[in-house]
Amino acid sequence: MKKILYACLVAGAVPAFSPASAFAATVDGAAVFNRNCSVCHSVSPPPKSAPPVIPLANRYHMKFATKEQGVAHMVSFLKKPDKNKAVEPQAVSRFGLMPALALGDAELKAVASWFWDQYNPAMGGGRGMGRGQGPCINQ
Numbered sequence: 001m002k003k004i005l006y007a008c009l010v011a012g013a014v015p016a017f018s019p020a021s022a023f024a025a026t027v028d029g030a031a032v033f034n035r036n037c038s039v040c041h042s043v044s045p046p047p048k049s050a051p052p053v054i055p056l057a058n059r060y061h062m063k064f065a066t067k068e069q070g071v072a073h074m075v076s077f078l079k080k081p082d083k084n085k086a087v088e089p090q091a092v093s094r095f096g097l098m099p100a101l102a103l104g105d106a107e108l109k110a111v112a113s114w115f116w117d118q119y120n121p122a123m124g125g126g127r128g129m130g131r132g133q134g135p136c137i138n139q
């Protein structure tokens with residue numbers, strides 16, 4: 001459903017996408033993701049070179065009560081990734097710290113909002129600690 005909607009938007013409503021993203025209100029989070037994040041992040045497992053979006057979004061939903069808080073944390077993380085701020089510290093050890101990206105506030109907010117909405121409780125990590133999450137190191 002979402003995919004179809006997105007395809008329609010791309011086909012019809014965005015004849016000339018401004019690279020400067022001068023029009024904050026019209027920034028499409030999914031498009032920002034496809035251009036700037038999808039090299040490293042897949043949406044669902046298996047991972048590329050970073051944790052996939054859905055388990056991360058689930059993690060955000062566990063950690064933050066409101067979308068506002070989650071988006072604010074994500075935007076500040078994306079501006080300046082910091083191991084101590086990571087919602088998934090194990091991911092930092094596994095994949096290395098994410099590099100900061102040179103994106104404007106409007107793009108960061110749009111992509112963070114899209115990211116938050118990818119939450120899918122049916123897919124691991126949505127409830128309880130560590131269900132289906134992270135590397136299982138059992139010695």
Ligand code: HEC
Binds near residue numbers: 037038039
């Ligand atoms: C060069 C590869 C790379 C790119 C490009 C990249 N990421 Fe990441 N990202 C990572 C890695 C590696 C991690 C896991 C380690 C960490 O948390 O720093 C990560 C972690 C994250 C996290 C978890 C942050 C937290 O709070 O713990 C989020 C959210 C995220 N990325 C979103 C994005 C978004 C949105 C984009 C595009 C605007 C993006 N990433 C682009 C590599 C990348």
